[in-house]
Amino acid sequence: MSLLRAGPILNLLVPNLRFAMSRSLTTGTFQNTQPLNYRGGSRVQPIDSVGEEKAYEPATGRVITTFACSGEKEVNEAIQSARSAFKIWSQKSGMERSRVLLEAARIIRERSEEIAAMETINNGKSIFEARVDVEISWQTLEYYAGHAGAMAGQHVQLAGGSFAYTRREPLGVCVGIGAWNYPFQIACWKAGPALACGNAMVYKPSPFTPVSVVLLAEIFAEAGVPTGLFNVVQGGAATGEFLCKHPDVAKVSFTGSVPTGSKIMEMAAKSIKPVTLELGGKSPLIIFSDSDLENAVNGAMMANFLTQGQVCCNGTRVFVQRDILEKFTEEVVKKVKKIKIGDPLLEDTRMGPLINQIQLDRVFGFLKSARQQGAKFLTGGEPYTPEDPKLKGGFFMTPCVLGGCTDDMTCVKEEIFGPVMSILPFDSEEEVLARANDTTYGLAGGVFTRDIQRAHRVVAALQAGMCFINNYNVSPVELPFGGYKKSGFGRENGQAAMEHYSQLKTVCVEMGNVESVF
Ligand SMILES: NC(=O)C1=CN([C@@H]2O[C@H](COP(=O)(O)OP(=O)(O)OC[C@H]3O[C@@H](n4cnc5c(N)ncnc54)[C@H](O)[C@@H]3O)[C@@H](O)[C@H]2O)C=CC1
Numbered sequence: 001m002s003l004l005r006a007g008p009i010l011n012l013l014v015p016n017l018r019f020a021m022s023r024s025l026t027t028g029t030f031q032n033t034q035p036l037n038y039r040g041g042s043r044v045q046p047i048d049s050v051g052e053e054k055a056y057e058p059a060t061g062r063v064i065t066t067f068a069c070s071g072e073k074e075v076n077e078a079i080q081s082a083r084s085a086f087k088i089w090s091q092k093s094g095m096e097r098s099r100v101l102l103e104a105a106r107i108i109r110e111r112s113e114e115i116a117a118m119e120t121i122n123n124g125k126s127i128f129e130a131r132v133d134v135e136i137s138w139q140t141l142e143y144y145a146g147h148a149g150a151m152a153g154q155h156v157q158l159a160g161g162s163f164a165y166t167r168r169e170p171l172g173v174c175v176g177i178g179a180w181n182y183p184f185q186i187a188c189w190k191a192g193p194a195l196a197c198g199n200a201m202v203y204k205p206s207p208f209t210p211v212s213v214v215l216l217a218e219i220f221a222e223a224g225v226p227t228g229l230f231n232v233v234q235g236g237a238a239t240g241e242f243l244c245k246h247p248d249v250a251k252v253s254f255t256g257s258v259p260t261g262s263k264i265m266e267m268a269a270k271s272i273k274p275v276t277l278e279l280g281g282k283s284p285l286i287i288f289s290d291s292d293l294e295n296a297v298n299g300a301m302m303a304n305f306l307t308q309g310q311v312c313c314n315g316t317r318v319f320v321q322r323d324i325l326e327k328f329t330e331e332v333v334k335k336v337k338k339i340k341i342g343d344p345l346l347e348d349t350r351m352g353p354l355i356n357q358i359q360l361d362r363v364f365g366f367l368k369s370a371r372q373q374g375a376k377f378l379t380g381g382e383p384y385t386p387e388d389p390k391l392k393g394g395f396f397m398t399p400c401v402l403g404g405c406t407d408d409m410t411c412v413k414e415e416i417f418g419p420v421m422s423i424l425p426f427d428s429e430e431e432v433l434a435r436a437n438d439t440t441y442g443l444a445g446g447v448f449t450r451d452i453q454r455a456h457r458v459v460a461a462l463q464a465g466m467c468f469i470n471n472y473n474v475s476p477v478e479l480p481f482g483g484y485k486k487s488g489f490g491r492e493n494g495q496a497a498m499e500h501y502s503q504l505k506t507v508c509v510e511m512g513n514v515e516s517v518f
């Protein structure tokens with residue numbers, strides 16, 4: 001399956017003015033001048049704040065914007081704006097909502113080059129990958145447009161002509177809190193099903209990546225949502241807490257780390273708010289010796305190096321059956337050495353910088369302990385300075401493959417969130433399954449083998465919410481995505497997400513007389 005599944009559609013797009021504008025964006029030039037909050041149908045400065053944040057262009061280390069973190073009053077304004085829009089939106093038919101979502105998807109397609117460029121500038125991922133993210137984003141809105149029109153209840157016949165029916169109703173104002181690795185796509189993964197079900201949303205992106213989500217808010221407005229339906233507040237933990245604790249919020253959907261997920265669940269518990277938690281992982285990828293070697297190598301690359309390795313579902317523990325260990329390792333190392341690192345806005349770049357200096361230092365911290373614990377550095381793991389002088393301050397490193405790894409090493413146990421693959425040899429299926437499941441995480445897992453029975457047996461035994469056979473990290477919107485164990489619960493994407501943004505009402509209808517017991 002191709003990563004860029006909708007490629008032909010993208011190629012057919014006629015270049016428009018915005019496209020031409022985004023073409024002129026080069027690394028080292030963008031400076032944000034507009035307010036980054038969005039409320040009541042326009043960009044606004046927050047009315048109160050709890051401090052200030054800076055966001056960077058990771059490729060150059062330049063500050064591209066400084067913004068105020070929304071305070072309690074601003075958060076309340078955004079929620080009240082969403083509440084009033086909810087009254088209108090929730091009364092529309094599914095088909096009416098569907099039409100608006102389809103229009104939003106169309107505008108995203110039209111503006112895809114501009115959105116992808118913003119994502120690359122603020123996140124650091126290659127423009128090639130950012131385009132894929134934008135495609136997945138509009139596909140998400142199209143997919144949930146279909147579900148909006150198809151939302152329906154059940155009819156249940158009861159004795160004596162009485163009957164009951166069920167209604168699937170929206171929850172109200174939903175809060176989305178996002179991570180920095182897929183800023184625009186995560187927002188669409190949450191807003192798509194939320195809006196399709198008739199909810200309103202207040203969204204808080206990560207303070208590292210505040211820029212692209214405001215574009216989504218503008219696009220929803222242009223597509224015709226009621227004023228205030230989708231709002232954006234900017235900020236970090238304090239702003240997030242105001243959102244989670246607010247009594248008028250009906251649900252919180254969160255993507256991020258396990259410790260923050262745990263805090264969010266605690267806050268939501270106080271007022272019995274349902275939560276969806278998409279947390280981290282340390283997923284296993286199991287490669288049996290009967291695999292198609294080239295596919296297995298490509299699968300391992302896909303499992304480890306997208307978005308500079310900053311992906312929650314990455315298969316970072318690569319278990320390789322011992323008789324192909326040498327050949328597999330040799331091929332992987334060859335490919336990793338060829339990854340083109342550099343200016344992420346250039347067409348042939350495949351790896352950009354990490355998100356910031358803190359994350360880069362964190363990854364080097366893990367690599368230091370890997371070295372101390374005896375891992376072999378087969379390639380990479382070093383700071384990298386591209387030749388282009390404007391990239392001197394960027395947060396680059398070379399992608400790394402670690403050999404000679406054992407299950408007890410820190411680099412094998414903990415989520416690194418950087419371009420680091422650990423290779424672990426194994427002998428038997430039983431042994432590798434026990435080792436693969438020996439983790440508190442359970443987001444994803446993969447297996448490469450030509451043995452059809454073994455493939456299904458292995459994924460059935462994996463304790464993970466998203467499993468792949470003979471591929472890794474493809475994520476079409478039709479497929480439910482989410483974790484087992486400490487990787488969270490609830491599902492994004494697929495029909496499953498509709499249930500997490502709606503509630504079921506049963507209406508029991510009496511057609512005869514009331515027979516009282518008294
Ligand atoms: N599952 C995933 O896709 C992701 C997992 N991670 C993991 O998390 C680590 C740290 O990344 P961060 O972005 O710093 O994750 P984080 O969990 O600190 O932040 C994620 C989001 O939650 C917000 N937040 C933080 N504290 C909050 C609180 N007390 N109440 C409400 N909202 C709060 C943040 O502002 C951000 O929008 C990564 O190294 C990685 O291990 C990070 C990004 C994505």
Ligand SMILES: C[N+](C)(C)CCCC(=O)O
Nearest residue numbers: 181182311312313473475
């Ligand atoms: C798109 N995909 C599957 C590579 C990653 C999405 C999950 C995340 O937010 O890290």
